[in-house]
Structures are given as structure tokens and as C-alpha cells.
């Protein structure tokens with residue numbers, strides 16, 4: 001579904017953010033990307049989202065080269081406060097990209113209703129974003145992405161700014177939506193536990209210039225539970241492996257180095 005091949009990105013300032021990055025995401029997979037701060041994760045997502053031109057290599061989505069924001073991709077950013085239009089209601093915010101997509105009014109209404117129900121905000125359609133808590137605003141951003149019916153959902157640290165309880169709820173919400181809709185998810189996070197809890201596969205990035213340092217297959221049961229899953233022995237083992245790789249990345253270990 002998503003192929004990143006030999007991607008490199010050097011900014012005009014001379015900072016080489018992405019070294020030589022290659023990985024694929026299969027249709028319907030839930031892949032988490034973790035890596036040290038400043039590794040180039042946001043740069044990578046901008047290249048994948050067609051918002052930034054790579055210096056070398058390519059990104060392919062469903063067999064098509066990405067050169068501009070792809071129509072079948074939706075992105076949810078960390079900063080929900082800045083991603084919603086304050087003068088529009090919740091329903092209008094969710095509806096906006098559907099208008100851009102050219103859907104008729106009846107279908108737009110249906111999708112807005114369904115997606116807001118799915119995130120538990122069906123009774124907030126007429127509210128404005130500033131009347132909602134941070135977690136609720138992020139739910140609106142998720143509803144907007146889901147209503148768009150993307151084939152790939154890209155999320156850049158979407159829960160970094162919400163409290164722990166809300167974060168756990170949103171994690172379950174996103175996993176539930178993924179399971180139900182069969183969408184392909186690429187999710188960037190700083191949080192090692194979150195990456196193991198959510199993903200089928202965790203890709204650990206090296207420090208700058210970023211390359212793939214290692215991949216951990218998450219063979220936990222599909223049905224996950226905040227208490228049961230996180231306290232299972234296997235969760236602990238997987239967490240340990242991802243943690244080890246992230247520590248290596250921080251110490252400057254490169255993909256070719258022997259651990």
C-alpha cells in the first residue's frame with residue numbers, strides 16, 4: 001500500500017534529516033514509527049503526505065508516485081488546537097474535506113453523522129472547537145479524517161498533548177476504528193508502550209540522518225485491553241525489544257552496526 005524507497009531529505013540549511021530510508025506498509029496494517037527526538041519523523045511524514053519534496057528516493061501510495069498530497073490519504077497532527085477552524089462548528093469542520101472531495105450533501109451529512117458517532121461526539125455537532133476539551137478536539141480531528149474514508153490514515157503523535165486517561169481512550173478508539181474500517185494506519189509516536197499496544201509492527205528509526213534501525217513484529221492478540229494486554233508477559237518482552245532499539249538509536253548506533 002505504501003512504499004518508501006531510498007528516501008533522503010537534506011534541508012537547504014544543510015541539515016540531513018533523512019539518510020536512506022526504505023520500508024513498506026501492507027494494506028490494512030497498523031504500523032507505528034518510533035525514534036529519538038529530532039530524528040526526522042515529521043520530515044518523513046511530510047514527504048509521505050506529499051507536502052515536502054524529498055531530496056532523493058521516492059514514496060509510492062497504492063502503486064502511484066506521491067508528488068502532491070494524495071487524495072486517498074488523511075493526516076491527523078498532534079496540534080489539534082491548530083488543526084480545527086474555530087469559527088466552524090464541529091460538524092462543519094468534519095464536513096469541509098468532504099466538500100472538497102465533491103460529495104453531495106446527503107452523503108456528506110451521513111458521513112459526518114457516522115464518524116462523529118464513532119468517536120462518541122454525536123451530540124456535539126453544533127458546538128465550536130473552543131467549547132471542547134483537548135481530548136474532544138482531537139476526537140473531532142479523528143472523525144474528520146475517518147469521514148474522509150481514506151485508504152491510508154497517517155497520524156503524527158496525535159495524543160502527545162492529552163492527559164493519560166484520555167490518551168488511553170483515544171488509543172482504543174483508533175484501534176477500534178482501524179479494526180472496523182480496514183484502513184491502513186501509519187502512526188508516529190514517542191511512546192514505546194503506545195507503539196506496542198497499537199501496532200502490528202513497530203519500525204524503529206535511527207538518529208539523524210534517519211534510517212530504519214530495526215523492526216519488531218507485534219504478535220499480541222488482535223483484541224487488546226489497556227490492563228490485560230499491557231500487563232501480559234509478551235507485551236513486556238516486545239516493549240523491552242523496542243526500548244533496546246530506541247536506546248541504540250539514541251547512542252548513535254547505525255543500521256549496519258553489530259549490536
Ligand SMILES: Nc1ncnc2c1ncn2[C@@H]1O[C@H](COP(=O)(O)OP(=O)(O)OP(=O)(O)O)[C@@H](O)[C@H]1O
Pocket residue numbers: 011012013015016017035036037038039040041042043044208
Ligand atoms: N523546515 C526545516 N528547515 C530546516 N531544518 C529542518 C526543518 N524542519 C526540520 N528540520 C530539521 O530536521 C531535523 C528533523 O526534524 P523533524 O521535525 O523531522 O524530527 P522529528 O523526529 O519529528 O522530531 P520530534 O520527535 O522532536 O518531533 C531536525 O534537526 C530539524 O531541526
